[in-house]
Amino acid sequence: MISISFFSHILEQLNVMEYLGTYLNHGVTKVVMASILTFYLLPWMLLIFGFLSSLLIVIYYRNSKLKTDCSDDFWDNARQTWAYLYDLYARMWHGYELHGLENIPEGPGVVIFYHGAIPVDYIFFVARYFILTHRMCVSVVDHVLHKLPGFKLLLEFLKVLHGTREECMNALKNGELVGIAPGGAREAFFSDKTYKLVWDHRKGFAHLAIDAKVPVIPMFTENIREAYRAPKERKLSRWLYDTYRLPVALLFGGLPVKFRTYIGEPIPYNPNMTVEELAEKTKTAVQNLIQSHQQIPGSMWKALLARFDKPQKVD
Secondary structure, X not given: OOOHHHHHHHHHHOOHHHHHHHHHHHHHHHHHHHXXXXXXXXXXXXHHHHHHHHHHHHHHHHHHOXXXXXXXXXXXXXXXXXXXXXXXXXXXXXXXXXXXXXXXXXXXXXXXXXXXXXXXXXHHHHHHHHHHHOOOOEEXXXXXXXXXXXXXXXXXXXXXXXXXXXXXXXXXXXXXXXXXXOOHHHHHHHOOOOOOOOOOOOOHXXXXXXXXXXXXXXXXXXXXXHHEEOOOOOHHHHHXXXXXXXXXXXXXXXXXXXXXXXXXXXXXXXXXXXXXXXXXXXXXXXXXXXXXXXOOOOOHHHHHHHHHOOOOOOO
C-alpha cells in the first residue's frame, strides 16, 4: 500500500497543502468575523424591528382616517396582530414559556420584574398575556425610549407610560395591570450574570401599590441575561448614566436561548404594611424567583442547550 506520508509529500510538491491552509485560514477568519459582527449587530436589529412596527402602526392609523384619540376598540385588531407576531418570534427563537399566569388578578395590580440588558422577555410576556386574556399590560419605561423619533404612536398603541405617579394611578383606577422594573436601565447595564438586583433603594412602586390598594406581582424570566448582555461596568459608563442619564453601553448577544417567564404569588395589599416593608418584601420575592429558576452564574451555552429540554407545563 502507498503510505499516507507519500500522498502528503506529493501534495506538498504541488503546493496544494499551502493553498489549502491559506484557504482554510481565510475561511475561518471570515466565519469568526461574521460571528462577532452578528453578535453585536443583533441587538440593533431589535431596534430596527421596533421602527418597522412603528411604521406599520402609523400606516394603520392613517388608513383609518381617524381624527380623534385612538380608543381600545380601534386598536384591537392591530394589537392582536402585533401580539401574534411577537409571540411567534418568542416561540420560534426562544421556545418561550409562561408559567404562573393564575397569579395575576383579574383586576388591577403592579407587576415587578427583573430588567435584562434588553427586556425582550417582558415584550413577550405582554404579547402572550394579551393573547390569553385580551388585556393589555400598561408599561412604564425609561424616558429615553419616549425621545426616540417616530415612536410616539407605537408607545401609545402599546400603552407605554412615562411613569408619572398620576399616569400610573389612573391606569390602576381603570382596573389595568401596570408593569414596572425598579432597576430600569441601571439594572440593564450594571447587573451581570449573577442576576443581582440593582434597585438603588427605589420604592416608588411600593408607594403606588399602597396608595392604589392593589397587589404586587413579582416576575422573572430565566436566561434573560444569557440572550443579551452588556459589557462589564466601567467607571465612565456609570458616571455618564448617573450624571446625565445617558445609557451608553455596547450590548451584544441575540442567541436563541431558552426563555421561561415565572410569575410569583402576589403580595396582597395590607394597610398595615409600610412602603419600606413592601419594597423589601417585593425585592425578596423577585430574588427568590431568580434563585429558584436561574442557574447562577448564568451560562450562555447551558441556556442554549436548555432549548432541547422537555417543555414544562405551560399556562
